[in-house]
Structures are given as structure tokens and as C-alpha cells.
Amino acid sequence: MDISRHDIHSCEIPSLCKACEVRHKGMCGALNPDELTLLSRHTRQIEHPSGEELVGESTHVEAYDNIMRGVVKLSKTLEDGRQQIVGLQFAPDLVGRLYASESPMTAEAASDVEVCRVPRATLERLIDRNPALRKRLMEQALRELDEARDWMVTLGRKTAAEKVASLLLLIATHLDPDATGERRIFDLPMSRLDIADYLGLTIETVSRQFSRLKKDGIIAITANRHIEVLSLAKLQARCG
Amino acid sequence: MDISRHDIHSCEIPSLCKACEVRHKGMCGALNPDELTLLSRHTRQIEHPSGEELVGESTHVEAYDNIMRGVVKLSKTLEDGRQQIVGLQFAPDLVGRLYASESPMTAEAASDVEVCRVPRATLERLIDRNPALRKRLMEQALRELDEARDWMVTLGRKTAAEKVASLLLLIATHLDPDATGERRIFDLPMSRLDIADYLGLTIETVSRQFSRLKKDGIIAITANRHIEVLSLAKLQARCG
DNA sequence: ACCCGACCTTGATCAAGATCAATTTTGCCC
DNA sequence: GGGCAAAATTGATCTTGATCAAGGTCGGGT
Structure with a gap:
């Protein structure tokens, strides 16, 4: 069996699968055992009750959050308080603007949310090394861009x-x-x-x-x- | 000199630089000579007068267009004709939804536009092989996503x-x-x-x-x- | 069960922007 | 430069959704 391409639902190695399912949902198919070990050493599992802020607008970002469960709300606010929600994210999306040190928006738990928090440097190193993870994140970005543009039609017209x-x-x-x-x-x-x-x-x-x-x-x-x-x-x- | 990382503005190999500048604007820093040759064999330079459609909404897409000069307008239309422009692109952006065979929107020349048309398969092969090109396209996608979300605030609020x-x-x-x-x-x-x-x-x-x-x-x-x-x-x- | 605060619904009125309808201006071709 | 069609401006009126103002409902805590 090719461990590096195993799947949450068909995995035949329970211990690894458990770690994967609990801590790295959605990155599963993208990592080999060495990478999983590296990831496990640097990540923490965090629970956010509904309404709690994961990342603030214009704040410095040190980590990405991989959603394990729940819905995350992305929003932007004008100086006078007017607010616009610019997207929703679900498991197993990654929360956080890649390659930017400052968050362009607020990310907030819409429901109770469980995430796996990965330090910036760790994830960015993994991205460079791992084609499948890279592809997954590229596809997430392109899908979010499609969704944002669809929503622009809804908002404008x-x-x-x-x-x-x-x-x-x-x-x-x-x-x-x-x-x-x-x-x-x-x-x-x-x-x-x-x-x-x-x-x-x-x-x-x-x-x-x-x-x-x-x-x-x-x-x-x-x-x-x-x-x-x-x-x-x-x-x-x-x-x- | 490291040819694979040469720059339009500082290139010391005129012939290669000319091909690069004329045909592959913005991909220049990302390709080595072999890749440039491959690209040159499969691409065509095309001029579009203002108003001409580059890609139609929901049409099958066989190629990407690298913008050399001019402004490209991205739009979506509802059945009853209401239209929303969802973005503008400038040189050296790449026009076309990566990894999708059907275009999610119309791309139209806003000014007179000059593009270099690259077949899907050729570009996708280059992306897999070339980290710098990949990075450039990932950054374009992330930048466009930021811009789309900024615009959602403008449209909605x-x-x-x-x-x-x-x-x-x-x-x-x-x-x-x-x-x-x-x-x-x-x-x-x-x-x-x-x-x-x-x-x-x-x-x-x-x-x-x-x-x-x-x-x-x-x-x-x-x-x-x-x-x-x-x-x-x-x-x-x-x-x- | 009852209370209380947050959330939601409903109604009355108002205003921003759409629509309808002329003009006016501009760019363009001869 | 004159003529003309397309594009832009301006005005009058109407409609949609915002605002203001009560009530009503839900859910968690005691």
C-alpha cells in the first residue's frame, strides 16, 4: 500500500489514520509519513466556540488553521462599522491568506469550530516539498476565486x-x-x-x-x- | 549568468530576451531556455481590437492568454442580460481559469489588447515542471482573490x-x-x-x-x- | 415554569438610486 | 467643417430597500 496517498475513508493503518483524521483533515492524501510526523510536532488542535475570532483583520498572522469541523465566516469592515461577509469556509479548507504576513480580513467561527493550527513556516515548507498539498491549496484558491466572483454578480446585480x-x-x-x-x-x-x-x-x-x-x-x-x-x-x- | 532566472529588463542575451519580451511577457523570469523553446513552438501572438471577446462564458477552453499589452475585462451575465464586471486584468496577467475546461466567465478586450496564446496542455505541463512559474500563478490567483473580496465590500456596502x-x-x-x-x-x-x-x-x-x-x-x-x-x-x- | 435579553418580525415612512424621457456632447467618417 | 450615430448628461418621477419604531418569539438560566 502506498502510504503517501492513503485516504481517510479507506486507510488500512489505523494509528496513522487516526492522527490524520483528527489532526490534519484534508491534508491527509497529500502527506507522506515523515511529513505527517513533522506536522504533528508543530501543530495544535484548538476548539473555538461560535462567535470567537480566529484571525483579526489587519493583524499579523503566525499560523494557518485547517478546519476539522464547523463553519468559518470571513468578513471585512469599513471604518464606520459597515460589514460585509466575503466568504464561508468549511472542513477541510485552510483558513488564512497564504504568503501574506498580515490578514486581509477577519475569520470568525460561525458555528462551533475545531481547527488544527499549523505555524506559517511549517506549512510553507511543506507546500514547497509536497506537490499534492500544493495542488490542493491552489485548487482551494481557484475555487474561492470562482465563488467570490459568482457572489459579486449576486451583490451587484x-x-x-x-x-x-x-x-x-x-x-x-x-x-x-x-x-x-x-x-x-x-x-x-x-x-x-x-x-x-x-x-x-x-x-x-x-x-x-x-x-x-x-x-x-x-x-x-x-x-x-x-x-x-x-x-x-x-x-x-x-x-x- | 543564470539564464533560467534572467529578467526582461536586465537580460544580456538579446535574441532570447527579444523572444521572451515579445512572446512571453511576465513568464520570462520563470523559464529556462529549453522551456522557452517548448513554449515558442506552441504559442501564437494575437491582437484583439477593443471590444473583441477573448473567451466566452461557459465555452470550452483550449488555451490561456498571457497579456502583453492592454486591459482585459472579466464579466458574468445573468439570463435576462444583467451584467456584472468581476475583474480587470493587465499585463503580464494570465487570462483563463486554470485547470477548468469550461470558462466561468467572459474575457473581453477593454482596450486594444495583445496576447500570447498558449495551449492548455503546454502551460499545464510547464506549471508542473517549473516552480517559479507556479509561484507566479499562485500569487496571481491569491491577489485576484484579495481584489475580488475587496470589491465585494464596495458592491455590498x-x-x-x-x-x-x-x-x-x-x-x-x-x-x-x-x-x-x-x-x-x-x-x-x-x-x-x-x-x-x-x-x-x-x-x-x-x-x-x-x-x-x-x-x-x-x-x-x-x-x-x-x-x-x-x-x-x-x-x-x-x-x- | 418563569424571566430576561437577544434575535426576529412587522408596519409606517423615507430616501437612494432606478427608470423613463429628452437633450447635449463627443468621436468619427466623409 | 458638417453630418450622424453612439455615448453621456440632465431632469422628472417611481420603486426598492433603508430607516425608524414597536411588538413578538426563542432559548438559556434559575
């Missing part, structure tokens, strides 16, 4: 109704990528204020749009964050 | 007046990065419609904001696209 529908569709498809049929049930990983800050709207407008989707029988809401999408097709039709 | 001021400031600083003092003179590389599509506004609103900046003595406009910024500080103060 869609109506409030289309923005809210687009977000619900994004979350529905993201949280359960291979579900089939017209229905989806999930819990929103964010408050109304977060949603407003993601969509460039106010909480009142978001709330009104939710009410309208409910009245039109496209979604059902119980307990504020628990959403039931009743017709994915109708939701899609409202995305512009 | 700024007023029309702040948006227009932000764009003028962006262009002023981009076209002449090391100018000093309070004044800047330049030609806009885009029409009012393009500006509106970049800012998520209508042409009428853009025009009114230009008139207001003119009335307030912050800019002077002659001949539609010729802009004179009279006070960079006052412009900056209006960016939010």
Missing part, C-alpha cells in the same frame, strides 16, 4: 428577493451536495444579521423576504434557523 | 458616491503606482456602461456622481474619458 433565494440555494446545495428530489431540510449556519451582511442588505429586508418565501409556499421555517425547502425548482426560479 | 470614488482611486493608483503628490491624470480604460457594470449601478447614476465630483472640484473631466484628479486626499475621503 440581483434584487433582495433574488439574493435571499440565492443564499438559500447555496446553503441547501452545499450542505447536502448529493441529495435528490425537490425538498431539502437544514439548519442555517448563521444569524439574520450575518445573512444581511453576506447579501449587502439589512436584517429587516432579509426577514421580509423570508416571510414572502414562506407565504408563497416555497419554504417553511420553524425555530428561526431551521429551514425546510419545499420546492427546489421554485427556489431556483427566484435566483435571477 | 458602499453608496453610489463611494463606489464611483473607489473606482477612480483604484484606477488612479493602478495606472501609475509610484506617482506622488495630490494630482493624477489618466484616461479611463472603460465606458460609462462598463463602469456601471463594474459598480452595480446604472449609467445615469454614474454620470450624476461624476458631475458631483466635478462640481465639488475634486476631479476635472475633458473629452469623456480623460480624467484629472485634483485632490487625491479628498477623493480618498469619499471612498467610505
